Amino acid sequence: RKEVEQDPGPFNVPEGATVAFNCTYSNSASQSFFWYRQDCRKEPKLLMSVYSSGNEDGRFTAQLNRASQYISLLIRDSKLSDSATYLCVVIKGQGAQKLVFGQGTRLTINP
Amino acid sequence: NAGVTQTPKFQVLKTGQSMTLQCAQDMNHEYMSWYRQDPGMGLRLIHYSVGAGITDQGEVPNGYNVSRSTTEDFPLRLLSAAPSQTSVYFCASRGGGANYGYTFGSGTRLTVV
Numbered sequence: 001r002k003e004v005e006q007d008p009g010p011f012n013v014p015e016g017a018t019v020a021f022n023c024t025y026s027n028s029a030s031q032s033f034f035w036y037r038q039d040c041r042k043e044p045k046l047l048m049s050v051y052s053s054g055n056e057d058g059r060f061t062a063q064l065n066r067a068s069q070y071i072s073l074l075i076r077d078s079k080l081s082d083s084a085t086y087l088c089v090v091i092k093g094q095g096a097q098k099l100v101f102g103q104g105t106r107l108t109i110n111p
Numbered sequence: 112n113a114g115v116t117q118t119p120k121f122q123v124l125k126t127g128q129s130m131t132l133q134c135a136q137d138m139n140h141e142y143m144s145w146y147r148q149d150p151g152m153g154l155r156l157i158h159y160s161v162g163a164g165i166t167d168q169g170e171v172p173n174g175y176n177v178s179r180s181t182t183e184d185f186p187l188r189l190l191s192a193a194p195s196q197t198s199v200y201f202c203a204s205r206g207g208g209a210n211y212g213y214t215f216g217s218g219t220r221l222t223v224v
Contacts, residue, residue, distance in 0.1 A: 034212045036212070042217070042218075043201055043215035043216060043217050043218050044154070044201070044215050045215070046212035046213070046214070049211075049212060087153075087154075089212075097142055097144070097159050097161055098156055098159065098169065099144065099146070099154075099156060099203075099213060100156075101146075101153045101154040101155075102153065103151070103152075103153040104153065
C-alpha cells in the first residue's frame with residue numbers, strides 16, 4: 001500500500017464548478033500536511049498547508065481528519081487557470097524533513 | 112531573491128558518465144532535499160539535509176551522493192549514470208516551522224543513454 005494515496009483522475013469539470021479531491025495517508029506519525037499544484041513540465045508549487053481545524057484560502061478549502069488519516073481539498077468556482085495536477089503531500093520523520101507525495105490528481109477545467 | 116536555482120535545466124549523459132546537478136538557495140533555509148519524478152511513480156526523496164554538514168538518505172539514494180558544505184548549496188552527484196536514472200530532478204528547500212512547505216527549483220531533466 002502506498003503511503004499517500006490519491007485518485008489519479010483525470011477530473012474534467014466545467015468552469016465555475018466545485019471540485020473535491022481526497023487523499024489518504026498510512027503513517028499515523030505523519031506530522032504536517034500540504035496540497036501542492038504542479039503545472040505540466042513545471043515544479044510543484046505550494047498551494048496551502050492543511051491544519052486539523054481546516055483552513056480556507058479564497059476559493060480553496062483544505063480539511064484534515066487525523067482519526068481517519070484523510071485529507072481533502074475543495075475548489076469552488078473553478079477557473080481555467082486551476083487546471084493542473086494537485087499533489088497531496090505528507091511530512092514524516094525526525095525533524096519533519098521527509099516529504100511523501102501522492103501520485104497527484106489531474107484536473108482540467110473546461111470553458 | 113532568486114529562490115531555489117537548479118542547473119543545468121537539461122542534460123544528456125552516456126551510461127557510466129558522472130555529473131553533478133547543482134542546487135543553490137538564497138533564502139537562508141536550513142533544510143534542503145533532492146527528489147526525482149518519474150511517470151507513474153510520483154516524486155521520491157533521494158537525499159536530504161537539515162543543515163550545513165548534515166545529510167541523510169531518502170527513499171531512493173542508490174547511485175547518488177550529496178554534500179552540504181554551505182547553507183546555500185546542496186549538489187547532487189551521479190556517480191556512474193545508468194538509464195534507470197533518466198528522470199526529472201527537483202531540489203527543494205524549507206525554513207521555518209513544520210507547517211512551512213518546501214520551495215522547489217525548476218528542475219533538471221536528465222536523460223541517460
